[in-house]
Amino acid sequence: MTTPTGQVVLLGRLREIAGPAHVLTEQACAPYLTDWRKLVTGRALAVVRPATTEQVRDVVRACLEHGAPVVPQGGNTGQVAGATPDDTGRAVVVQMGRMKRIRSIDIENDTLVVEAGCVLQEVQEAAGAAGRLFPLSLGAEGSCLIGGNLATNAGGTQVLRYGNARELTLGLEVVTADGEIWNGLRALRKDNTGYDLRDLYIGSEGTLGIITAATLKLFPLPVAQRTALAAMGGVEQAVALLTRARSVLGADLTGFELMSSVATDLVLRHYPDQRVPLRAGAPWFVLLESSDSESAERAASRFEALLAAAFEAGEIQDAAIAESVAQSRAMWHLRESITLALAAEGKCAKHDISIATSRIPGFVTSTDALLQQRFAGVRSATFGHLGDGNLHYNILQPSGTPATTFVEVQNELSRLVHNAVRDHAGSISAEQGIGGLRTADLQRYEDPVKLDLLRRIKRALDPAGLMNPGKVLP
Amino acid sequence: MTTPTGQVVLLGRLREIAGPAHVLTEQACAPYLTDWRKLVTGRALAVVRPATTEQVRDVVRACLEHGAPVVPQGGNTGQVAGATPDDTGRAVVVQMGRMKRIRSIDIENDTLVVEAGCVLQEVQEAAGAAGRLFPLSLGAEGSCLIGGNLATNAGGTQVLRYGNARELTLGLEVVTADGEIWNGLRALRKDNTGYDLRDLYIGSEGTLGIITAATLKLFPLPVAQRTALAAMGGVEQAVALLTRARSVLGADLTGFELMSSVATDLVLRHYPDQRVPLRAGAPWFVLLESSDSESAERAASRFEALLAAAFEAGEIQDAAIAESVAQSRAMWHLRESITLALAAEGKCAKHDISIATSRIPGFVTSTDALLQQRFAGVRSATFGHLGDGNLHYNILQPSGTPATTFVEVQNELSRLVHNAVRDHAGSISAEQGIGGLRTADLQRYEDPVKLDLLRRIKRALDPAGLMNPGKVLP
Numbered sequence: 001m002t003t004p005t006g007q008v009v010l011l012g013r014l015r016e017i018a019g020p021a022h023v024l025t026e027q028a029c030a031p032y033l034t035d036w037r038k039l040v041t042g043r044a045l046a047v048v049r050p051a052t053t054e055q056v057r058d059v060v061r062a063c064l065e066h067g068a069p070v071v072p073q074g075g076n077t078g079q080v081a082g083a084t085p086d087d088t089g090r091a092v093v094v095q096m097g098r099m100k101r102i103r104s105i106d107i108e109n110d111t112l113v114v115e116a117g118c119v120l121q122e123v124q125e126a127a128g129a130a131g132r133l134f135p136l137s138l139g140a141e142g143s144c145l146i147g148g149n150l151a152t153n154a155g156g157t158q159v160l161r162y163g164n165a166r167e168l169t170l171g172l173e174v175v176t177a178d179g180e181i182w183n184g185l186r187a188l189r190k191d192n193t194g195y196d197l198r199d200l201y202i203g204s205e206g207t208l209g210i211i212t213a214a215t216l217k218l219f220p221l222p223v224a225q226r227t228a229l230a231a232m233g234g235v236e237q238a239v240a241l242l243t244r245a246r247s248v249l250g251a252d253l254t255g256f257e258l259m260s261s262v263a264t265d266l267v268l269r270h271y272p273d274q275r276v277p278l279r280a281g282a283p284w285f286v287l288l289e290s291s292d293s294e295s296a297e298r299a300a301s302r303f304e305a306l307l308a309a310a311f312e313a314g315e316i317q318d319a320a321i322a323e324s325v326a327q328s329r330a331m332w333h334l335r336e337s338i339t340l341a342l343a344a345e346g347k348c349a350k351h352d353i354s355i356a357t358s359r360i361p362g363f364v365t366s367t368d369a370l371l372q373q374r375f376a377g378v379r380s381a382t383f384g385h386l387g388d389g390n391l392h393y394n395i396l397q398p399s400g401t402p403a404t405t406f407v408e409v410q411n412e413l414s415r416l417v418h419n420a421v422r423d424h425a426g427s428i429s430a431e432q433g434i435g436g437l438r439t440a441d442l443q444r445y446e447d448p449v450k451l452d453l454l455r456r457i458k459r460a461l462d463p464a465g466l467m468n469p470g471k472v473l474p
Numbered sequence: 475m476t477t478p479t480g481q482v483v484l485l486g487r488l489r490e491i492a493g494p495a496h497v498l499t500e501q502a503c504a505p506y507l508t509d510w511r512k513l514v515t516g517r518a519l520a521v522v523r524p525a526t527t528e529q530v531r532d533v534v535r536a537c538l539e540h541g542a543p544v545v546p547q548g549g550n551t552g553q554v555a556g557a558t559p560d561d562t563g564r565a566v567v568v569q570m571g572r573m574k575r576i577r578s579i580d581i582e583n584d585t586l587v588v589e590a591g592c593v594l595q596e597v598q599e600a601a602g603a604a605g606r607l608f609p610l611s612l613g614a615e616g617s618c619l620i621g622g623n624l625a626t627n628a629g630g631t632q633v634l635r636y637g638n639a640r641e642l643t644l645g646l647e648v649v650t651a652d653g654e655i656w657n658g659l660r661a662l663r664k665d666n667t668g669y670d671l672r673d674l675y676i677g678s679e680g681t682l683g684i685i686t687a688a689t690l691k692l693f694p695l696p697v698a699q700r701t702a703l704a705a706m707g708g709v710e711q712a713v714a715l716l717t718r719a720r721s722v723l724g725a726d727l728t729g730f731e732l733m734s735s736v737a738t739d740l741v742l743r744h745y746p747d748q749r750v751p752l753r754a755g756a757p758w759f760v761l762l763e764s765s766d767s768e769s770a771e772r773a774a775s776r777f778e779a780l781l782a783a784a785f786e787a788g789e790i791q792d793a794a795i796a797e798s799v800a801q802s803r804a805m806w807h808l809r810e811s812i813t814l815a816l817a818a819e820g821k822c823a824k825h826d827i828s829i830a831t832s833r834i835p836g837f838v839t840s841t842d843a844l845l846q847q848r849f850a851g852v853r854s855a856t857f858g859h860l861g862d863g864n865l866h867y868n869i870l871q872p873s874g875t876p877a878t879t880f881v882e883v884q885n886e887l888s889r890l891v892h893n894a895v896r897d898h899a900g901s902i903s904a905e906q907g908i909g910g911l912r913t914a915d916l917q918r919y920e921d922p923v924k925l926d927l928l929r930r931i932k933r934a935l936d937p938a939g940l941m942n943p944g945k946v947l948p
Contacts (some may be wrong), residue, residue: 108717108832109863155664164664166673167641182923187830189862190629190638190904192677193916194928194946199673203666220724243582247694250767251725293724294776302768356661358582388663389583430664442667449656453935454668460934461927472668 007045007090010066014048014092017058022049022098032073032093035081040436043089044071051098053173053181053212059094060210061179068092069469072206074148075119077140079352080435082152082205082471094210096147102126103213110218111170111187116147116211123216132218135162135254139336147211153203155431160387161254161291162219164431166202171215174201177208177462187215200457205433206468208461222291224299225254227328228307230319231282236361237315238286238386244315245288248306252299255289256387257335262396263381266341267334274334277320277327286316286386287335289328338383342394347403348381349410351393353421354430360389367420371395375413378406390430393417418445439474481519481564484540488522488566491532496523496572506547506567509555514910517563518545525572527647527655527686533568534684535653542566543943546680548622549593551614553826554909556626556679556945568684570621576600577687584692585644585661590621590685597690606692609636609728613810621685627677629905634861635728635765636693638905640676645689648675651682651936661689674931679907680942682935696765698773699728701802702781704793705756710835711789712760712860718789719762722780726773729763730861731809736870737855740815741808748808751794751801760790760860761809763802812857816868821877822855823884825867827895828904834863841894845869849887852880864904867891892919913948 014023024032024047034041045068050056063070069091073083085091099117106112107130114123120141127134136149138156148154150172154165162168171185174197184198201209232238238258245253261283264276276285292299303321310316322328342348355363368380377398384391395413397406418428422445434442443451451473458473459465488497498506498521508515519542524530537544543565547557559565573591580586581604588597594615601608610623612630622628624646628639636642645659648671658672675683706712712732719727735757738750750759766773777795784790796802816822829837842854851872858865869887871880892902896919908916917925925947932939932947 106830106832108713109830110720111830153666153670155666159664163641166670167637176923176927180923180926182927183921184924186899186901188828188901188904190633190828190859190864191901192627192629192903192905192907193901193920194908194924195682195931196627196640196670196673196677197924197927199670200931203670208669220721239582246584248767250694252767293722293726354662354664356580356583356585358580385664390664425660427660427662427665427667429666430662431666433666434668446667447657449650449654450658450668450671452654453650453656453671456934457669457674457931460930 006066010062010068011046013062014046014059017055017062018048018050022051029093032076032095033084035084036077037079040081040084042085042087042091044085044091044093045089047093047095049095049098053175056094056175056210056212057179057181059092060175063092064179064464064466067466069466070094071468072096072151072210074116074145074151075140075143077144078148078152078435079432080437082433082435083148084436086470096145099212105130106187107132109187112216112218113185113213114146114216115213116145118146120144120146120149127218128221131221133221134216134218136165136168139339146214150202150211150214151204151206152433155385155388155390157255157257157385159385160256161251166199168217169198169202169214170217172198172201172211173213175210175212177464177467185213185215203433205435205472207458207472208467220293223294224292224296225328226290226299226303227322227331228288228303228319229276229278229331230286230288230307230310230316231278232284232286232316233282234361235284235364238284239357239361240315241286241310242357242386244310245306249290249302252290252292253387254291255287257287257384258386258391259285259287259335259338259383260381261285262379263338263383264334266345266381267337270341270344271337274337276334278318282317287331335383338381342381342396345396347397347406349395349413351414351417352430352432353393353426353428354388354390355421355424355426357386357389359424360386360391363420363424367417370416370420371413374416375409377401378413434472436471439470439472442472443474480540484536484542485520487536488520488533491529491536492522492524496525503567506550506569507558509558510551511553514555514558516559516565517561518559518565518567519563521567521569523569523572527649530568530649530684530686531653531655533566534649537566537940538653538938541940543940544568545942546570546625546684548590548619548625549614549617551618552622552626552909553906554911556907556909557622558910560944570619573686579604580661581606583661586690586692587659587687588620588690589687590619592620594618594620594623601692602695605695607695608690608692610639610642613813620688624676624685624688625678625680626907629859629862629864631729631731631859633859634730635725640673642691643672643676643688644691646672646675646685647687649684649686651938651941659687659689677907679909679946681932681946682941694767697768698766698770699763699802700773700777701761701763701796701805702777702793703750703752703805704760704762704781704784704790705752706758706760706790707756708835709758709838712758713831713835714789715760715784716831716860718784719780723764723776726764726766727861728765729761731761731857732860732865733759733761733809733812733857734855735759736853737812737857738808740819740855741811744815744818745811748811750808752792756791761805809857812855816855816870819870821871821880823869823887825888825891826904826906827867827900827902828862828864829895829898829900831860831863833898834860834865837894837898841891844890844894845887848890849883851875852887908946910945913944913946916946917948
C-alpha cells in the first residue's frame, strides 16, 4: 500500500520516466477515469503516457516498488469498464496512446509490427497502403487502440472469415506484471516452443501484463465485394441462409449480421433519413457481404445465385443487393446505427452472448417467450454477428413506462437471459470481455474448475496482484 | 515418491478403475515405452488404457495419491519423445486409445465433438461422411490420435489455409493435473470469459493435464483440387511464387511444399518406381495445391494462369500439372517419401524450424555455406512447408563416410543450425514440439523472461509436478 509520501516519490519517478508533460494528475486525469458507457467513474494518482516499451517497463517497476495498482488503458472504448480504476485514487493509469509507431511491414511474409497505441484504423490504413488487408473491423475503429483490441481479444464484423483479434496475431511484446519485457514478436506461423503465452496475454484484459507491440497477419485485399439485405420470417430461416452461404461462398463469405425488425424500426424512428430498402412486414433481416479474390463479375453472379436459391428454398422473403458503394454503406450504416438508436429510445439491458448457431433459433424463441411471461411489454431488439453465433440480445424497457421501473428489474431480467444462455451451452461474454462489470457473472456462470485455474494463472503471472486489480477476477 | 508397497496398491487401484485387462505391466508395456524414432526407451510401472473421462480422472487422482508420475500417450507417433517415460519405472503411462467415440456432429454449427483417442483419419472420415472437411492432415494420420495432435499443436500440410491444430479447435475437455475435469467443450466461435485455457492446454504436451475430448471446426469440402510440381533455380524464386500464389488464389491456396533436388534425388535413388515429371537439372521444386469451392473448370483455369504468369516472370523453369487423381497422389507421394528416403540413406541431423518466409532464402544460402565451411561434404536435404515458413532443414552425413564420424559432430552441427535460426528470428521447433528431446535447446535458445513465465505456469497448474515430468521444461 502506497503511503502519502510514497505517492509523492512515485509521482516524481513517473515524471522522470515519461517526462512531466506526460504525467497527468488532478483534473487533467478526468477524461481517462470514466468508462465509455459512463457507468463507472474511478480516481487515480496519475495518468501516465509512456512513449516506449522501456518507459512502460519502468513505470510498472516504479508502481511495483510503491505498491500502486497499474491500470492499462487504450482508447477507452470498451463496453465493460475494463480500463477504469477503482475509487481509491491509488492507481496509476498507463495510457498507451503515445506508442503509435508502425514498426515494420513485411509484404512477402504478410506481416506488420505495430505498437499498442496505434488506432485500429491506422493499422488498417498502413496495411491498405501496402496493398494488403488487416481485417479486424468494429464500430470503434476510429478511436480504439490495437493494444486494447488485443488485450480484449476484440471481435467485430469480419470474424466469420478472419477470426477474432487472437487469430490475427502472430507475436506480442509484453511488459509483464513483474516489470520485465517479454519479446515475443516473432513473425512465425508455426512455433511450438513451450506453452502459448501469446494467447494467454491476448484477452487477459490487462490483468497479467501490458501488451506494448504486436506482429499481425495481413491478407490479400479483396478484388470485389457485394452486400445485400435480406428479409425473412424467422431466425431459423436466417440460420438456413447462413449454412447455404457458407457452403456456396466458402471463405468468400465475410459478413453475416442478423437484425430484428424491432431493432431496425428503432433506427428508422430515431434516424428518419435512413431506410430499409425492402417491402415492409418481415420480422427479421440479414445483412450479408461477400469478398471475391477474382472479379466483380464473379462476385455478382455468385451472390445473385445464392440469393435466388435461398428465395427458391423459402429461406428469404425479399432481398436487395447494393448496386453501389453508397448503397452498401447505407446498409452497413443501418446495422451500425442500432446501438445509438437503442440508447436514444430508453433503458436497455445489454447481453453480449454467443451460442452454437444451430441452437440460436430455439434460444431466441424460448427466451423471448420467457421474458414476456415475466416482464410483459419488454422489447427484444436482438441483432448481432449471427455468422459467429454472437448476438447482442438487448432488451428494451416497455414503451411508455418509466425508466426507473425497468432499472429495478434489470438485474433479474439479465439473470433470466444468462440462465437461458447457460442452458444452451453458450457464453455470457462473446466478444466484450469481463472487465469490471461482469466479474460477478463470471463467478456465477463459469465452472468452478475453470475459475480455480484462472485464479492460479493470475497468481502465477501477477504475484503482487497489482495489474488491473478487480478486473476479470474479483 | 511411491514405495514398493504403494506401487502394489496403486496397481490394484488402476485395475479397479480401468479393468484388469486394460492395465498392462512388465513385457506387455513394451510397445508403449520406446518413442517413434527409437531414440529413447523408458520404463513404467504400468500402461493403463482408460475408456472414459471419469476413468482418466480417477487414474490421475490415484497417481497423485501415490506420487506416481503420469505420462499421457496418444498414437506414439511424435518426433521428440514427448510421450515416453523416464527409466525409473515409477511412471504410469495413460494411453488414450480406448476413448475413441465421435460424440456428436453439428452440421449447422460446423462442429464435431471427438474423444482424444480417435485416430486422426477417423476424424477426417467422420467429417467427410457428413459432407464436411476436417483439414488437419499429416504423414502419421493413419495412426496418430487427435488428443496427441492437440497436445502437440500439430501442423502438417494444410496449415497455410486452415491453421495448426490450435486454430481448428473451439473447445476442450481436460483432466487437470489435480485430477479435476474441466468441461470446456463449448462449440463457440467467440467466447471472452477469462483467460484462454484452451490454448494453454493445446501444445502443452501433456505437462499440464490430459486432453480427453475436443470440439473441432469443420469446413466445406472443396469442389475441386489441382496439384502441380514446379521447378525453379533457387529458394528466392519459390518465395516469389508463394507470394504470387497467395495473391492469385487467396484462401484457395491449400498446399505449398518446398523440396530441394537433394531430397527428391534421394527418393528416386531409394524408390526407383517414383519419378519427378519434369526435365532434370533444377535444384529446387515446389509442390502446390489449390482447392476450389466452385468448379473444376475454375480450379483448372486459375491454376494454369498462375503457373503461366510465374513462368513469364521467370520464377519457375518448368511445371507439370496433375491431370488425374493418380498423378496428384504421385506428386504428394514423392513429397511424403522424403523422410523414409533420408532414413534409408544414412544418418541425418533433423531440424524442424520456422522463419519468416521473406528471410528463408537468405537463411538457406548462408547456413548451407556455413555448413560446408565447417562440415565439408554434408548434404542439405531441405524440404518442408514453405507456405508456413516451416522447413525440415535436415542435414545428411557426407556420402561414403562412416556414420560414427557424423554422429560425433551432430550436436555441434545442430548448434550451428539453431544459432542461424536464432539470428533469423526463427523458431527451433516449428511443429513438433519440445518433448523430451529438445528441452536443452529450449533452455538455450529461448528468452529467460519467457522461460520464467513457462515455469510459473507449470508450477501453477501442476503443483505436484507429476504430469509428464521432464518434458518441455527440465
